[in-house]
Amino acid sequence: LQPPPGRPTGDPASLYLTPEELSQALKSCEPPAGRRLEIIGFDACCMSMLEMACELNDLADFMVASQEDVPDLSFPYYNLIELFRKYGNKALPSLLSEGVKAYVSTYKDCICNHNTGMKGVTLSVLDLSNCDALKDAVGELACALLEAKENESLPCALIKARSESQDYAGGLYVDLYDFCTKLSERIEKLNGLGPIRVACTKVVDEMSDRSPKGSGNTNGHRALAPVIPNTSGNTKAGRSSGSIILANSGDIKEDGPSHAASATLPNTEDDGSSNRKRSHGISIYLPYLTDGQYATVSKPLV
Numbered sequence: 001l002q003p004p005p006g007r008p009t010g011d012p013a014s015l016y017l018t019p020e021e022l023s024q025a026l027k028s029c030e031p032p033a034g035r036r037l038e039i040i041g042f043d044a045c046c047m048s049m050l051e052m053a054c055e056l057n058d059l060a061d062f063m064v065a066s067q068e069d070v071p072d073l074s075f076p077y078y079n080l081i082e083l084f085r086k087y088g089n090k091a092l093p094s095l096l097s098e099g100v101k102a103y104v105s106t107y108k109d110c111i112c113n114h115n116t117g118m119k120g121v122t123l124s125v126l127d128l129s130n131c132d133a134l135k136d137a138v139g140e141l142a143c144a145l146l147e148a149k150e151n152e153s154l155p156c157a158l159i160k161a162r163s164e165s166q167d168y169a170g171g172l173y174v175d176l177y178d179f180c181t182k183l184s185e186r187i188e189k190l191n192g193l194g195p196i197r198v199a200c201t202k203v204v205d206e207m208s209d210r211s212p213k214g215s216g217n218t219n220g221h222r223a224l225a226p227v228i229p230n231t232s233g234n235t236k237a238g239r240s241s242g243s244i245i246l247a248n249s250g251d252i253k254e255d256g257p258s259h260a261a262s263a264t265l266p267n268t269e270d271d272g273s274s275n276r277k278r279s280h281g282i283s284i285y286l287p288y289l290t291d292g293q294y295a296t297v298s299k300p301l302v
């Protein structure tokens with residue numbers, strides 16, 4: 001948010017890359033012929049977005065990013081380096097799964113707790129080969145919303161659903177799964193909004209792991225994609241069938257606060273894990289600012 005230093009050539013300069021510019025930069029520095037990037041990881045806040053995934057889906061197999069803020073201490077590289085030494089690129093599913101767990105566990109006890117008041121960290125692994133299906137589903141939802149813009153019941157339901165959804169960056173981004181779930185619930189009994197509910201269901205389905213045949217699930221629903229199983233093999237091993245969400249920190253089970261902590265802090269807010277559990281792996285840009293959020297994001301950084 002500060003002007004960049006001027007260039008001797010007089011060309012405009014920038015302190016950041018847009019998603020499109022990042023895609024162009026990576027394409028201009030492609031690996032040797034016959035090879036491609038396996039992982040693109042973002043050690044930056046709020047990068048696990050559909051918009052970013054769509055720009056990178058032809059450039060790598062996996063994208064690792066956080067929906068939430070990344071603490072100033074950054075990724076726990078001392079743990080990640082050991083995982084790379086252990087698994088390398090011969091067992092990427094295990095590397096990615098264990099990397100998500102290592103990131104969450106690093107900050108769970110000492111940084112994100114009752115005393116600091118910091119939000120729980122999030123981390124996702126996206127299978128970029130399944131990006132287009134989710135992109136199409138979101139496109140269908142956008143069209144359904146536009147077609148229903150004259151429906152008098154829609155604005156209130158839409159705003160309510162957005163206000164109830166898990167969001168990030170002071171209200172700029174929203175968890176896509178959570179938003180579609182809340183919107184579907186809000187319009188369930190409203191007339192003329194059936195296509196929006198259908199589109200919401202498609203979005204949720206594309207973010208979920210298909211239940212295997214014969215599993216006893218007869219209603220066709222899918223469960224949220226689990227963390228990648230710890231199986232060794234090639235880069236495709238352990239990948240889910242159809243879901244873009246390959247691993248998500250919200251699926252990691254963890255122990256609750258100790259009895260001592262509960263006894264001394266009975267009336268404090270959650271330790272930060274609740275927002276992670278409502279973070280399903282990928283966000284979209286859909287601004288909604290309460291008065292408090294607007295006041296926060298309007299403050300100068302320096």
